[in-house]
Amino acid sequence: MRGARLSGVLVPAPENDIEFRSVTKSYGSVVAVSDIDLAVPKGAFVALLGPSGCGKTTCLRMIGGFEQPTAGEVLIAGAPMTGVPAYRRPVNMVFQHYALFPHFDVEANVAYGLKQMRPRLDAGEIRRRVGEALEMVRLGTYAKRRIHEMSGGQQQRVALARALVNKPSVLLLDEPLAALDKKLRTAMQIELQTLQRDLGITFVLVTHDQEEALSMSDLVCVMSAGRIRQIAPPQAVYDHPADLFVADFVGKTNRIAAVLEAGGALRLPDGRVIAGPPRAGLSGGPVTVALRPEAIRLSRGALSGAGAAGFEGIVTHRIFLGSAAEYSLAVPGLGHLLVTAERGGAGDAPLIEPGERVVLSFDPAAAHVFPT
Incomplete structure (x- = not known):
């Protein structure tokens, strides 16, 4: 087990990359997430699955720091995240519509986050890390290509490279395949699985597509009305649903x-x-x-x-x-x-x-x- 040494004592690293402890999130009188507990193990690929309005995207935004819990606590790598802004968290996010800069080329898009880091990285280090990230997503020869010249699948990989170049502990994926056609979506599911296994970092995917959740993840967390109905490996969720909602929604x-x-x-x-x-x-x-x-x-x-x-x-x-x-x-x-x-x-x-x-x-x- 990895750990840190404090005053000569080895402190074990936490087993979970993400924890929700009695987390509630309300928007006025509307309760989006209600008193949930969640533990995401290190290096897991977890899918938050549920219908629109079930609270899955709110959970993702609380991990990323775009929202703060109304009650309870979110921890990343064992550290409480209360009040910690998004840019100081060891996470990165791939959005549904990628949010790429259309006036930048591929290299500039991927390098953007690195150029915001303090202390500043030198130009050679930025080029090296951008090159590694593009090779990782098989776009090494596309560095100078404009975004509008890329296909949907290629743009998705640019967004992945930009999210991974900072070497986050956790990668958040907000329905990143929703805009792709079925054949390309299937190919990207395989690529994401392979990438996650190769990198060994924690992936958290939000989706309403049950096939996507079952085929890609190690753990499926089925949500409804702001609560977790079941969290288990995909086969267990399908073969042994915890309740009638899960049986109906999954498959x-x-x-x-x-x-x-x-x-x-x-x-x-x-x-x-x-x-x-x-x-x-x-x-x-x-x-x-x-x-x-x-x-x-x-x-x-x-x-x-x-x-x-x-x-x-x-x-x-x-x-x-x-x-x-x-x-x-x-x-x-x-x-x-x-x-x-x-x-x-x-x-x-x-x-x-x-x-x-x-x-x-x-x-x-x-x-x-x-x-x-």
């Missing part, structure tokens, strides 16, 4: 009303009872079953006879996605369900057409159950 989810009975059995709206594993923390009564579309198995035809396992439905809509197809089904007693079916390849069975009758089934253990 696609079917909701089915049911009654939880003894031993984990679920009584469905059509009166059918299906066995299931015991549900910790639930004592029985009305519940909502959250079922992922890919957890439902689908086949053509009708049930073969009385007592046959499964449910009958009618395909009402189909969306072809290339590697998969999404089907909307009308299922008596269960309502409308969304089912995702992966395709095996060019020789796979033909797609199911709207109007066809199908049989669907699912493993009760794959269902998430929440109190209604």
